[in-house]
Amino acid sequence: MNSVYNVIIRPVVSERSFDLMSQGKYTFEVAAKAPKEEIADAVEKLFNVHVLKVNTMWVKPKNKRVRYVTGKTRTWKKAVVTIADGEQIEVFSNQGAAAEE
Template identity: 50%
Template sequence: MKDPRDIIIKPVVTEKSMELLADNKYTFIVDKKANKTEIKNAVEKIFNVRVEKVRTMNVKGKTKRMGRFEGKTPDRKKAIVTLKPGHKIRLFEGM
């Protein structure tokens, strides 16, 4: 079993993800090989909350240019975690 801190890489802090906080939904960048069950268990263990639902999506990297050189940002996996009513993650409060 993987360490939960290897599965959850970092939270996503954008305008859209901040609007989802009103619906008790939190957004994270997660390990590309992690499945929904692993993500659920990792969030519950790290933040001591109860997870109701996990939605995941694979985000393709964008092509970027610097002068005549072309590169690509890395692909990543994003998870939107819905918590059960009454549970909150303190990391996101006050943003």
């Protein structure tokens, strides 16, 4: 991978990912061929934090149906990145959710 922007595709927004944020763990969708070292470097460069650990997993496709046509969602790679204590990634801060309430 050449660029850090090609390694991290998007943050994963779910209830579980928000629960993990309190433990200093952030979830991203990453490029399929990105190794853990590149994922850690990309997160450190993009968000200016210190990465302690990277766990990766493949999300398997699910069967979906629209009327009579069946298909599957795509397979994608997910990374759970653990950062150092006292640091946080501002993109995921809960300030936006609190302002909406």
